[in-house]
Every structure is written in structure tokens, then in C-alpha cells.
Amino acid sequence: NAGVMQNPRHLVRRRGQEARLRCSPMKGHSHVYWYRQLPEEGLKFMVYLQKENIIDESGMPKERFSAEFPKEGPSILRIQQVVRGDSAAYFCASSQRQGLNTEAFFGQGTRLTVV
Amino acid sequence: DQQVKQNSPSLSVQEGRISILNCDYTNSMFDYFLWYKKYPAEGPTFLISISSIKDKNEDGRFTVFLNKSAKHLSLHIVPSQPGDSAVYFCAASGSETSGSRLTFGEGTQLTVNP
Numbered sequence: 001n002a003g004v005m006q007n008p009r010h011l012v013r014r015r016g017q018e019a020r021l022r023c024s025p026m027k028g029h030s031h032v033y034w035y036r037q038l039p040e041e042g043l044k045f046m047v048y049l050q051k052e053n054i055i056d057e058s059g060m061p062k063e064r065f066s067a068e069f070p071k072e073g074p075s076i077l078r079i080q081q082v083v084r085g086d087s088a089a090y091f092c093a094s095s096q097r098q099g100l101n102t103e104a105f106f107g108q109g110t111r112l113t114v115v
Numbered sequence: 116d117q118q119v120k121q122n123s124p125s126l127s128v129q130e131g132r133i134s135i136l137n138c139d140y141t142n143s144m145f146d147y148f149l150w151y152k153k154y155p156a157e158g159p160t161f162l163i164s165i166s167s168i169k170d171k172n173e174d175g176r177f178t179v180f181l182n183k184s185a186k187h188l189s190l191h192i193v194p195s196q197p198g199d200s201a202v203y204f205c206a207a208s209g210s211e212t213s214g215s216r217l218t219f220g221e222g223t224q225l226t227v228n229p
Contacts, residue, residue, distance in 0.1 A: 042222050043219040045218065
């Protein structure tokens with residue numbers, strides 16, 4: 001899935017710092033999804049965005065987390081004042097259109113470690 | 116509330132034999148199901164999907180079966196190959212308004228022994 005690009009691949013932050021994770025969707029895709037995978041767990045939906053709009057953020061923690069997908073540039077997942085419990089793999093996925101029968105393609109993920 | 120469950124955390128099979136991975140769901144609104152394969156340190160890779168209007172979908176060595184009344188689906192891999200060793204995630208979606216938002220199971224680690 002080289003088409004969905006996430007960077008950085010690995011990110012280490014100290015408690016209280018900010019983490020910024022970037023995702024460039026596949027060419028022609030305007031729908032972006034962020035998922036989080038905690039150790040020994042499956043992927044959990046966080047947020048669904050289209051260009052300049054947040055469509056569904058029901059999986060986002062209420063505080064410290066935010067996401068955007070500007071008209072130009074990658075989608076950004078921002079975590080302020082990180083804590084140890086934020087350590088996880090964060091995956092971005094993109095799709096060409098909305099709705100059923102639409103496969104989402106995933107990036108390789110950003111592994112965040114909070115020390 | 117785990118709406119998609121994969122009750123077997125691991126499965127080990129011999130090369131050439133059939134691998135059967137199982138998945139159960141509780142949400143009746145789900146009507147599209149997908150299987151993803153994931154290698155360590157990589158993102159999930161789409162494998163095969165099935166719509167609720169079907170009960171079987173086949174693609175090469177991979178077949179997915181859906182039993183709507185039992186809210187159960189399974190992935191069959193035959194013959195299994197060592198390169199199939201990976202974590203397999205079952206995922207489901209159901210609402211047009213949620214786009215392609217997916218609800219994932221916990222995953223099953225498949226090991227295919229040569």
C-alpha cells in the first residue's frame with residue numbers, strides 16, 4: 001500500500017510534548033480515516049475526514065486530540081500533551097468514495113512512543 | 116462493547132492444508148465485511164470482502180463465507196502457504212453516513228508451518 005504515505009514511521013515524545021502525525025492519501029482519494037492500534041488489540045476508529053471537513057469524530061478522545069485535512073497538503077493528527085497511554089500505532093487509510101463496498105487502503109502507520 | 120470478535124488469537128496449520136479463520140459480529144446494521152492481512156510493522160492490506168446480499172465470495176486461494184442468521188463469517192485459505200503467516204483482521208461497516216468507517220476484530224495470528 002505504498003500509495004498511502006504516513007510520516008514519520010516512528011516518533012518518540014516525552015510526556016507533555018506534542019505529537020504530529022501526517023498522512024498523504026492515495027492519489028485521487030478524498031476520504032481519510034485515522035485508526036489507532038494499542039498493543040495486543042485490534043484497530044479502533046478515531047476520525048473520518050474529507051477535504052476541509054470532519055465527517056465523523058466519534059472515536060476521538062474528547063481532549064488533547066485533533067485532526068484536520070486541509071485543502072492543500074496532508075491530513076494531520078495532532079496529540080497535545082502526550083501521556084504514556086497514547087503510545088500506539090496510528091494508521092491512516094484513504095478511500096476514493098464514500099459508502100458501502102468501498103475498500104479503504106492503509107498506510108504503514110506511525111508508531112508513537114511516549115517516554 | 117466489542118461488536119466484531121475474533122475469538123481465536125492464534126492458529127497454526129501445516130503448509131498445504133486449509134486455514135479457517137472465524138469472526139462473529141453483534142451489530143445487525145453491518146452489511147459489508149472485509150478481511151485484512153497485516154505483517155509486523157506494516158499497515159493492514161485488503162484481502163477480500165463480501166456484501167450481505169451474498170453468502171460466499173471467492174478469490175483464488177481465499178474464500179469468505181457469510182452466515183447472516185448466525186452473524187458469523189469465516190475466511191478459508193487453501194492451500195495454506197508459509198507466506199500467509201500474518202495477523203488477519205476481520206472488519207465490518209454498515210452505514211452510508213459513516214463512509215468506509217470500519218469496525219475491526221482483535222485479529223488472529225496465523226502461522227503456516229513448512
